Amino acid sequence: MAVQEALRVVAERIGSLPQPCASCDARERNFCAALSPAEMAEFARTMSEAALPTGGILFHEGAPADHVMNVTSGAVKLFKLLGDGRRQILGFRFAGDFLGLSTGADYVYSAEALGESRVCRFPRRKLDALRERYPNVDRRLLALSIEELAGAQEQLLLLGRKTAEERLVSFLILLSQNQVRRGLVADPITLAMTRSDIADYLGLTIETVSRTFSSLKKKGLIELEDTTHVHLVDRDRLEDLAAGFA
DSSP: OHHHHHHHHHHHHHHTSOTTGGGOTTGGGSGGGGOOHHHHHHHHTTOEEEEEOTTOEEEOTTSBOOEEEEEEESEEEEEEEOTTSOEEEEEEEETTOEEOOOSSSBOSSEEEESSSEEEEEEEHHHHHHHHHHOHHHHHHHHHHHHHHHHHHHHHHHHHHHOOHHHHHHHHHHHHHHHHHHTTSOSSSEEOOSOHHHHHHHHTOOHHHHHHHHHHHHHTTSEEEEETTEEEESOHHHHHHHHTTOO
16 A cells, blocks of 8 residues: 555656656656745746757857756766866766756866766756745755766776776776666666767777776676677676775
8 A cells, every 4th residue: 555655646746747857758857856846837838848869959158158958858968078188088977967067157077978968957156046935945956956966076087096907997996886876777878878989988099998908808807799788797796896906
């Protein structure tokens, strides 16, 4: 009976949500999870949706930060262009993730769709006003910002103290953990990004990334089902590698 009651409450909650929120699979993982149906209806009136093709740009670094966004499907990469034309990827965002929040007037990085993706967009000024009215939203956004900071710190560790093999293995484990957080299986890992994207995130060359994948496969630690799916064969040994114990 307890399970049936819980299912009834969930069904009622979804049924009272505005469209397209009621059909959004990522709703419970983004900042909207902090909203009641009535509050979500108010937020929905300020929201717009955008569909992006592969390579579609959500926003450019330096552009006015007029909107903040939830990724509702697909995946997005965040990057900065260095003065010499090189690209540094700062991270990846998946369904349920939040992006575009800035302390200044402009975006501090660019965002590009890795594949066909969808986002819902909220005008920043209207969101700021609603945050003042709904402290639970402000707390949720703070938690998401802390997660983003933790991700940036993890990347600094990857770039500064780990070997190429340790970097790639750590990255694969982080992707696996991210899949679990999104309610997916931990294994196999789906790579939405290219080898070039991985190289630019880990501070390696494409050749090094490809060679390291081949080395891990040869050691029996991973299996490459195809170019976009990786099976973690020996999770314990991989976690030891990521920690620098192997």
